Amino acid sequence: MKPAPFRYADPRSVSEALEVLAAEEGATVLAGGQSLLPLLSMRLAAPTTLVDLNRVPGLDAVEVTGDGVRVGALVRHAGLLADRAAARVQPLLARATANVAHPAIRNRGTTVGSIAHADPSGEMTSVLALTGGSVAVAAPSGSGTVGWRDLFVGPLETSLPAAAVVTSAFFPALPPRSGTAFAEVARRKGDYAVCGAGVVVTLDEDRRVAAVRASYVSVGLVPEVHDLTEAVAGAPVEKADWAAAGALARTLVEPDGDLHASADYRRLLVGVLTERTLTEAAAEAAERTP
Amino acid sequence: MTSVDTERTVRLTVNGVPRETTVPVRRLLSDALRHDLGLTGTHVGCEHGVCGACTVLVDGAPVRSCLVLAVQADGAAVTTVEGLARDDGRGGQVLHPVQEAFRECHALQCGFCTPGFLVTIAAGLEGRDPAAQITDEEVDDLVGGNLCRCTGYANIKEAVRHAAAAMGDAG
Numbered sequence: 001m002k003p004a005p006f007r008y009a010d011p012r013s014v015s016e017a018l019e020v021l022a023a024e025e026g027a028t029v030l031a032g033g034q035s036l037l038p039l040l041s042m043r044l045a046a047p048t049t050l051v052d053l054n055r056v057p058g059l060d061a062v063e064v065t066g067d068g069v070r071v072g073a074l075v076r077h078a079g080l081l082a083d084r085a086a087a088r089v090q091p092l093l094a095r096a097t098a099n100v101a102h103p104a105i106r107n108r109g110t111t112v113g114s115i116a117h118a119d120p121s122g123e124m125t126s127v128l129a130l131t132g133g134s135v136a137v138a139a140p141s142g143s144g145t146v147g148w149r150d151l152f153v154g155p156l157e158t159s160l161p162a163a164a165v166v167t168s169a170f171f172p173a174l175p176p177r178s179g180t181a182f183a184e185v186a187r188r189k190g191d192y193a194v195c196g197a198g199v200v201v202t203l204d205e206d207r208r209v210a211a212v213r214a215s216y217v218s219v220g221l222v223p224e225v226h227d228l229t230e231a232v233a234g235a236p237v238e239k240a241d242w243a244a245a246g247a248l249a250r251t252l253v254e255p256d257g258d259l260h261a262s263a264d265y266r267r268l269l270v271g272v273l274t275e276r277t278l279t280e281a282a283a284e285a286a287e288r289t290p
Numbered sequence: 291m292t293s294v295d296t297e298r299t300v301r302l303t304v305n306g307v308p309r310e311t312t313v314p315v316r317r318l319l320s321d322a323l324r325h326d327l328g329l330t331g332t333h334v335g336c337e338h339g340v341c342g343a344c345t346v347l348v349d350g351a352p353v354r355s356c357l358v359l360a361v362q363a364d365g366a367a368v369t370t371v372e373g374l375a376r377d378d379g380r381g382g383q384v385l386h387p388v389q390e391a392f393r394e395c396h397a398l399q400c401g402f403c404t405p406g407f408l409v410t411i412a413a414g415l416e417g418r419d420p421a422a423q424i425t426d427e428e429v430d431d432l433v434g435g436n437l438c439r440c441t442g443y444a445n446i447k448e449a450v451r452h453a454a455a456a457m458g459d460a461g
Contacts, residue, residue, distance in 0.1 A: 001337040001338075002316065002318070002321075002337075003316045003318075004316070005296065005314065006315065006316055007295065007296055008295055008296075008298070008315035008316075008361055009292045009293065010292075010361070010362075011292040012292075016291075017292075019291070019292065020292050020294060024294065033357055033358065033359070033362075034339060034354075034357050037318075037338075037339070037356070037357045038338035038339055038357065041318075041337050041356070050315075050359075052359075052362060054362060078351075101339075102342070102435025103352065103410075103414070103431065103435060104342065104352040104353055104354055104410060105339060105354065105357075107351040107352060107353050108348075108351075108353045108358065188434075189430065189434040190434050190435055
């Protein structure tokens with residue numbers, strides 16, 4: 001239960017980090033380390049070199065504009081959770097972050113690291129998908145933006161090259177006349193979710209349901225966004241049949257079974273959590289619709 | 291060029307005392323505290339961030355010391371369970387209100403998990419408005435990240451309420 005030997009560098013800039021990543025074959029980026037260090041201690045991963053971003057200045061900012069929230073690579077979950085300006089522009093950020101592990105983990109773990117780690121039981125991968133977000137990536141060949149759909153390839157696997165640093169994630173703002181909710185079922189408070197659901201409900205100007213989207217945690221191999229609009233399209237917000245949307249969601253997901261829950265139980269939870277979160281998100285959307 | 295090392299000298303302040311140790315870079319902070327600095331109050335349970343026994347304060351915030359490398363704590367101020375009690379000015383020590391409450395409420399049995407609970411709860415209570423009555427939800431949040439296999443948590447939660455009240459009175 002100790003990490004295998006590795007080499008360690010703590011560069012002072014992103015370009016220095018890229019140099020080390022390019023020079024050291026089998027190197028991995030370390031940010032918060034709350035997922036990576038357990039993998040090392042359990043010897044499920046044995047990188048040759050850890051390139052620690054923690055001493056790179058300028059990566060710890062949360063930038064909030066009317067368009068959305070940009071979260072720097074060193075912003076801790078606890079920092080994002082406490083950011084009221086970010087929560088006003090995109091309420092899913094605080095709602096989902098509150099479900100990430102325990103306070104001691106949130107004090108150290110980073111939101112961007114959790115996305116780059118691409119664990120399908122992570123909350124923030126799902127939120128990136130649901131909000132239609134993207135990540136900013138620096139690589140020796142240059143920097144660019146990768147949308148969530150092109151980012152996630154499989155469990156713990158992204159499309160990014162080995163010598164790349166995700167410098168920030170961008171979460172677009174919640175559209176007008178919309179509400180959100182996020183909920184999880186876990187075996188113990190703060191555990192990985194057996195199943196989690198994040199939803200966005202958008203109304204039209206007559207307070208009828210215009211769009212319903214959902215994304216799930218611990219369901220499927222990569223985060224996906226499911227369009228549930230057809231179950232409730234055009235219904236007045238107070239009368240929409242959210243149970244029908246939950247039933248539709250159950251037909252769309254493809255959960256796997258594991259030690260903690262069977263696939264059928266996860267599918268059941270998808271229905272329950274979808275109905276529960278949509279009811280909550282619809283009430284918020286109604287409040288935000290004059 | 292950035293140096294790439296297998297060993298580093300780490301300088302950190304532990305419980306107010308400057309310390310220095312040279313460690314392999316793979317050394318976990320938990321092991322550096324116990325083996326290199328001799329502070330065995332920090333207990334190591336699961337070593338993958340689940341049990342909370344190894345929780346210490348790094349620059350004032352509770353973190354799992356098994357999920358931080360010792361080299362990452364270079365330059366940081368670390369508080370372990372040994373740093374909770376205060377000198378009484380007469381050569382002895384006064385327990386932290388949370389330690390006192392654990393004793394009062396019988397909030398420990400085997401004691402293995404206790405250091406992690408004490409550090410987490412002490413930081414949590416010091417970070418809140420002492421005048422406000424603590425809610426059940428706050429109490430659950432404070433203890434939810436630490437595993438105890440003996441007590442069933444009832445007495446630990448009682449100790450949190452007790453300590454919160456004591457710190458409120460003192461404040």
